[in-house]
Amino acid sequence: MKSKFAKRAHFVKSSETREILKITERPEVISFAGGLPAPELFPLEALKDACNAVLNEEGAASLQYSTTEGYVPLREAINRRMKTVGINAAIGNILITSGSQQAIDLTGRLFIDEGDTIICESPTYLAAINTFKSYNANFVEVAMDEDGMVMEELEEQLQEHPNTKFIYTIPDFQNPTGRTLKLERRKRMIELANQYDVLIVEDNPYGAIRFAGEELPPVKHFDTEGRVIYLSTFSKIFTPGLRLGWICADQAFIDKYVTFKQTADLHTDSFAQRITAKYMELYDMEEHINKIKAVYKERCTAMLACIEEFFPKNLSYSKPEGGLFIWVELPEDVDATHIFTECLKNNVACVPGTPFFPNGTQTNTFRLNFSNMSIEKITEGMKRMGEVLYRELEKEKALL
Amino acid sequence: MKSKFAKRAHFVKSSETREILKITERPEVISFAGGLPAPELFPLEALKDACNAVLNEEGAASLQYSTTEGYVPLREAINRRMKTVGINAAIGNILITSGSQQAIDLTGRLFIDEGDTIICESPTYLAAINTFKSYNANFVEVAMDEDGMVMEELEEQLQEHPNTKFIYTIPDFQNPTGRTLKLERRKRMIELANQYDVLIVEDNPYGAIRFAGEELPPVKHFDTEGRVIYLSTFSKIFTPGLRLGWICADQAFIDKYVTFKQTADLHTDSFAQRITAKYMELYDMEEHINKIKAVYKERCTAMLACIEEFFPKNLSYSKPEGGLFIWVELPEDVDATHIFTECLKNNVACVPGTPFFPNGTQTNTFRLNFSNMSIEKITEGMKRMGEVLYRELEKEKALL
Numbered sequence: 001m002k003s004k005f006a007k008r009a010h011f012v013k014s015s016e017t018r019e020i021l022k023i024t025e026r027p028e029v030i031s032f033a034g035g036l037p038a039p040e041l042f043p044l045e046a047l048k049d050a051c052n053a054v055l056n057e058e059g060a061a062s063l064q065y066s067t068t069e070g071y072v073p074l075r076e077a078i079n080r081r082m083k084t085v086g087i088n089a090a091i092g093n094i095l096i097t098s099g100s101q102q103a104i105d106l107t108g109r110l111f112i113d114e115g116d117t118i119i120c121e122s123p124t125y126l127a128a129i130n131t132f133k134s135y136n137a138n139f140v141e142v143a144m145d146e147d148g149m150v151m152e153e154l155e156e157q158l159q160e161h162p163n164t165k166f167i168y169t170i171p172d173f174q175n176p177t178g179r180t181l182k183l184e185r186r187k188r189m190i191e192l193a194n195q196y197d198v199l200i201v202e203d204n205p206y207g208a209i210r211f212a213g214e215e216l217p218p219v220k221h222f223d224t225e226g227r228v229i230y231l232s233t234f235s236k237i238f239t240p241g242l243r244l245g246w247i248c249a250d251q252a253f254i255d256k257y258v259t260f261k262q263t264a265d266l267h268t269d270s271f272a273q274r275i276t277a278k279y280m281e282l283y284d285m286e287e288h289i290n291k292i293k294a295v296y297k298e299r300c301t302a303m304l305a306c307i308e309e310f311f312p313k314n315l316s317y318s319k320p321e322g323g324l325f326i327w328v329e330l331p332e333d334v335d336a337t338h339i340f341t342e343c344l345k346n347n348v349a350c351v352p353g354t355p356f357f358p359n360g361t362q363t364n365t366f367r368l369n370f371s372n373m374s375i376e377k378i379t380e381g382m383k384r385m386g387e388v389l390y391r392e393l394e395k396e397k398a399l400l
Numbered sequence: 401m402k403s404k405f406a407k408r409a410h411f412v413k414s415s416e417t418r419e420i421l422k423i424t425e426r427p428e429v430i431s432f433a434g435g436l437p438a439p440e441l442f443p444l445e446a447l448k449d450a451c452n453a454v455l456n457e458e459g460a461a462s463l464q465y466s467t468t469e470g471y472v473p474l475r476e477a478i479n480r481r482m483k484t485v486g487i488n489a490a491i492g493n494i495l496i497t498s499g500s501q502q503a504i505d506l507t508g509r510l511f512i513d514e515g516d517t518i519i520c521e522s523p524t525y526l527a528a529i530n531t532f533k534s535y536n537a538n539f540v541e542v543a544m545d546e547d548g549m550v551m552e553e554l555e556e557q558l559q560e561h562p563n564t565k566f567i568y569t570i571p572d573f574q575n576p577t578g579r580t581l582k583l584e585r586r587k588r589m590i591e592l593a594n595q596y597d598v599l600i601v602e603d604n605p606y607g608a609i610r611f612a613g614e615e616l617p618p619v620k621h622f623d624t625e626g627r628v629i630y631l632s633t634f635s636k637i638f639t640p641g642l643r644l645g646w647i648c649a650d651q652a653f654i655d656k657y658v659t660f661k662q663t664a665d666l667h668t669d670s671f672a673q674r675i676t677a678k679y680m681e682l683y684d685m686e687e688h689i690n691k692i693k694a695v696y697k698e699r700c701t702a703m704l705a706c707i708e709e710f711f712p713k714n715l716s717y718s719k720p721e722g723g724l725f726i727w728v729e730l731p732e733d734v735d736a737t738h739i740f741t742e743c744l745k746n747n748v749a750c751v752p753g754t755p756f757f758p759n760g761t762q763t764n765t766f767r768l769n770f771s772n773m774s775i776e777k778i779t780e781g782m783k784r785m786g787e788v789l790y791r792e793l794e795k796e797k798a799l800l
Contacts, residue, residue, distance in 0.1 A: 001625060004565060004599055005656060006513045006535075012659050039460035047463070051451040060439035063447070063639035098498050098643075098665040105664050109534075113406045131663040134509075135406075165404060199404055225401060239463035241670030243498075256405060259412050263531040264505050265498040269669045270641030 012134045020340075024349035030381030031349040032303075035175065035324055036372040041292055042239050043283070050278040054271070062274045068258050068266065070096025070246070071273040077280045078246055085207065086221035087230065092251045095258060098268045100205055100233035100245030102261075104128050107201055107229060108135040109260050110253070116165040119157050121149045123356030123365070125175045125203065128168060139358030140164070146318065148174070148181030151188045158196040166199035166229075171219050172207035173323025176356045176367040180321060183216055190222045200228045205245075208237050208289055210322035211297035226250035234276060236324070237289050242272040296324070299370040302378050310386025312393050324371040327353070330364040330389075334396055339366065342392055348384040412534045420740075424749035430781030431749040432703075435575065435724055436772040441692055442639050443683070450678040454671070462674045468658050468666065470496025470646070471673040477680045478646055485607065486621035487630065492651045495658060498668045500605055500633035500645030502661075504528050507601055507629060508535040509660050510653070516565040519557050521549045523756035523765070525575045525603065528568060539758030540564070546718065548574070548581030551588045558596040566599035566629075571619050572607035573723025576756045576767040580721060583616055590622045600628045608637050608689055610722035611697035626650035634676060636724070637689050642672040696724070699770040702778050710786025712793050724771040727753070730764040730789075734796055739766065742792055748784040 024031040054062045069075070075094040082089055097103040104127065112118070112135035120128075122141030129139065140161055142153045149169060158164060167189065171181035181189070193200050202219045220230040226249070233245035247257055261267070279285070303326060307317055311328075318327045328350075330336060336352040343349055353365030370378065424431040454462045469475070475494040482489055497503040504527065512518070512535035520528075522541030529539065540561055542553045549569060558564060567589065571581035581589070593600050602619045620630040626649070633645035647657055661667070679685070703726060707717055711728075718727045728750075730736060736752040743749055753765030770778065 001627065002597055004511055006509070006511050006516075009510055009656055009660075012663065034465075036465055039464050042460045042463045044455050044459060044463075048452060048455045051455070052448060055444050055448045055451070059444060060442045063442045063444075063641040064439050065434075065436055065635075065640045098669075101663075102665040109406070110409050111404055111406050116406075127663070127666070134660070134663050197402055227401065235465075239671075240465045241463040243665060243667070243669045256409055260409075260534070263412065263501075263527070263534050264664065265502040265643060266527070267643070269498075269643045269672055271639075272669055272672065 008134055008136070012130065020351055023344065028347050029344065029349050030347065030373065030377050030384070032368040032370070032373065032381060033349040033351045034372055035369055037236055037240060037324070038292070038295060038371050041295060043279070043288055046279055046283050047275065049282060050275040053282065054274045054278050058274060062271050064270065066267050066270040068261050070094065070268060071270065071277060074273045074277040077277055082248065085215070086217040087248060089248050093248050093254060095247045095254050095261065096268045096273060097245040097247060097261070098265055099235065099240070099243040100203070100231050101127060102264065103231040103245050103247045104131050104203065106247070106257050106260050106264065107231070108132050108137070110256055111165050111199065112137045115163065117161040117163050118166060118168050119154065119161070119164055120168040120358065121170065121174060123176055123353060123362070124168065124358065125170060126355050128203065129356070129358045132168070133358070141358060144177065144179055146179055148179055148185055149189070151185050151192070154189070155192055158192060158198065164196070164198045166201050167193060168201045168203065169219065170203045172204055172216070173209065173320050173325070175206070175323070176325055176351070176353060177327040178318040178320030178323055178325045179327070180216065181219070186216065186219050187222050189219060190224070190228070193227050194225055198227070202228050202230045204230060205233045205236050206323035207232070209293060209296060209324070211293040211300070213321035220248065229253060237285070237292065238276060238279070242269070242276060244268065244272055244276055296371050299373065299375060299378060300326070302375045303368060303370040303382060306379060306382030306386070310382050312389050314393065315389070324369055326368040326370060328366050328368060331393065331396065332364055334364050334393065336364055336366045339388065339392055342388045343385055346384045346388050348381045350385065408534055408536070412530065420751055423744065428747050429744065429749050430747065430773065430777050430784070432768040432770070432773065432781060433749040433751045434772055435769055437636055437640060437724070438692070438695060438771050441695060443679070443688055446679055446683050447675065449682060450675040453682065454674045454678050458674060462671050464670065466667050466670040468661050470494065470668060471670065471677060474673045474677040477677055482648065485615070486617040487648060489648050493648050493654060495647045495654050495661065496668045496673060497645040497647060497661070498665055499635065499640070499643040500603070500631050501527060501531075502664065503631040503645050503647045504603065505531050506647070506657050506660050506664065507631070508532050508537070510656055511565050511599065512537045515563065517561040517563050518566060518568050519554065519561070519564055520568040520758065521570065521574060523576055523753060523762070524568065524758065525570060526755050528603065529756075529758045532568070533758070537565075541758060544577060544579055546579055548579055548585055549589070551585050551592070554589065555592055558592060558598065564596070564598045566601050567593060568601045568603065569619065570603045572604055572616070573609065573720050573725070575606070575723070576725055576751070576753060577727040578718040578720030578723055578725045579727070580616065581619070586616065586619045587622050589619060590624070590628070593627050594625055598627070602628050602630045604630060605633045605636050606723035607632070609693060609696060609724070611693040611700070613721035620648065629653060637685070637692065638676060638679070642669070642676060644668065644672055644676055696771050699773065699775060699778060700726070702775045703768060703770040703782060706779060706782030706786070710782050712789050714793065715789070724769055726768045726770060728766050728768060731793065731796065732764050734764050734793065736764055736766045739788065739792055742788045743785055746784045746788050748781045750785065
């Protein structure tokens with residue numbers, strides 16, 4: 001049989017992180033590699049109530065085909081939550097998606113023509129890179145500092161790339177760096193988008209998980225021209241298994257998203273939508289999120305203390321005020337993939353950072369996840385990792 | 401703001417049937433327009449048990465991120481069911497999708513390059529047309545008779561279109577016609593696919609809902625070279641709201657499908673997968689399907705009797721042995737869209753058939769759904785429709 005695959009099948013590759021996750025699943029490995037929320041915080045009993053209430057009260061409608069746009073009470077509940085962070089959306093501005101991964105994918109489908117430029121933080125979210133690349137986008141990376149994407153460099157790149165379709169940004173507790181875009185830069189990003197007539201895709205899965213510092217309004221809050229497409233999800237504040245995300249955007253965009261969502265999967269799981277809406281009706285979701293924040297804060301604080309205590313001094317790292325991740329930068333000549341391999345021998349795992357750079361340039365970084373491990377495991381795992389880092393960084397020095 | 405949409409956004413349109421469904425939702429309308437399964441047959445109490453059992457026994461794992469391929473016990477249960485119809489698949493041959501609509505979409509993504517030809521039945525499933533068109537495919541329609549796609553014409557088209565990527569077929573109780581591909585033609589289709597080196601995409605959502613005639617093995621059963629990609633779903637045998645479908649194909653294809661599914665939505669709802677697997681463990685799904693068959697048989701029989709009794713004689717219609725649909729062909733000069741409009745005035749609805757022809761050529765057909773209406777409503781609705789048809793067909797005659 002002659003090969004039947006479409007051209008695009010040859011340049012989409014399996015997510016490297018997902019492959020790494022498989023390797024790190026051995027029970028003896030303490031893994032900081034994944035990006036999983038803490039499962040012990042999933043509200044199991046409350047969900048049981050929600051399932052029974054939906055099946056008792058709403059019956060067959062909860063299991064029937066439903067509208068592509070999504071379940072109205074869920075969209076309303078989303079709008080009520082978004083209002084508290086400064087986004088005033090109408091029901092027609094919301095499309096429920098099958099996880100925010102689908103929101104990313106539909107964004108690629110709706111906006112990217114072959115050769116379009118996407119400007120993003122360097123590094124950025126791996127699955128967004130893979131998805132946008134499957135639509136043949138070119139990536140232009142803009143440097144970050146601890147306050148997020150550097151606006152001067154963003155402007156330079158906008159000038160240099162007039163075929164830029166959108167800026168892709170994760171302003172809050174970014175994946176993979178844990179960094180947050182500071183307030184003035186949010187405003188400046190909007191000014192630049194208006195000036196250079198580009199869209200902003202604000203991917204905001206972590207914004208609600210702020211456990212330190214001051215609340216910042218999302219980039220969308222400053223949007224005056226309907227240029228910001230805001231993506232978010234229930235995965236980090238409720239459960240990821242139900243695959244519920246949403247897009248908040250100008251209605252003209254949402255209408256087009258809907259036509260693509262029809263071809264993609266008709267609509268998102270009706271039952272998942274209804275049990276989530278029911279949960280928000282019966283229980284206090286903010287209280288639940290506060291529990292998550294408290295636990296993640298402890299774990300993040302513990303991991304940062306371990307870096308101080310167990311890691312060599314000649315590396316830098318982010319100090320996140322929320323989210324799930326810490327980012328570590330090794331001396332320039334150190335290969336993080338080698339560190340990863342050595343760590344694995346010591347039964348501890350991280351994710352090497354290279355795949356998070358769309359153009360694959362930087363090789364001396366890795367990502368640590370703190371949300372999915374007890375403090376005891378964090379302490380033990382970081383100790384193991386520290387031993388590897390001391391040994392390998394010494395070797396590097398000896399080679400110089 | 402300059403338009404930001406990708407080129408593909410300009411030729412994907414909202415599904416006409418979905419728009420029609422909105423019009424027909426007025427409570428006074430008896431609608432045969434949709435394709436909904438009978439909600440009164442959804443096993444609500446059993447699902448409640450399944451939800452509680454999953455949350456009690458499997459806990460947080462049922463709500464966490466999970467593998468792209470799908471929940472292993474569900475894939476095993478699918479394989480056990482498929483074995484009974486003559487498909488021997490291994491676990492690596494199965495990918496769980498977010499409804500079989502996603503299976504169709506991923507098939508487009510994986511196989512269709514701009515300008516590729518897809519050969520299909522004339523007419524065929526609307527949402528597959530829209531999806532494959534979004535990947536820039538050309539459609540070549542092959543005529544059907546009451547025994548499905550005509551093999552002589554299929555061979556002619558294969559000869560004429562060497563850039564054919566696949567044959568898209570719905571062999572059992574086809575949507576929209578309700579027709580079934582007869583046994584010898586299934587074998588012949590495989591021979592032709594082998595000879596002309598093309599794939600077959602067998603879309604089989606209705607095969608399990610046979611309520612009359614003899615069981616036929618799926619086309620996939622006769623596949624000797626791994627050319628048949630078999631798509632199916634729990635939507636018609638369980639519930640559509642949970643959005644659970646699957647792809648059964650050669651493992652080399654499944655591996656590539658997985659990379660695209662990662663970009664599309666990471667994985668299908670873990671909880672929906674587990675409650676469906678749990679339902680199949682705790683309850684007898686075949687017994688449930690038998691109930692569906694009994695009810696649909698009654699409704700189909702009633703609707704066919706109504707056509708005999710209330711419709712003019714100068715039209716033809718299919719006599720399905722399963723599935724959800726009957727297809728009506730009016731005299732050639734009658735415009736079914738006009739009939740639809742007139743029916744709506746009489747508070748009864750069908751779906752005009754034109755959008756089911758990928759190249760939009762035939763305008764004198766419509767589709768009737770019998771699964772979603774009581775016998776009383778079927779009788780009343782068909783009476784109303786018969787009145788419209790008699791009146792409008794008389795007018796046509798007067799014009800000649």
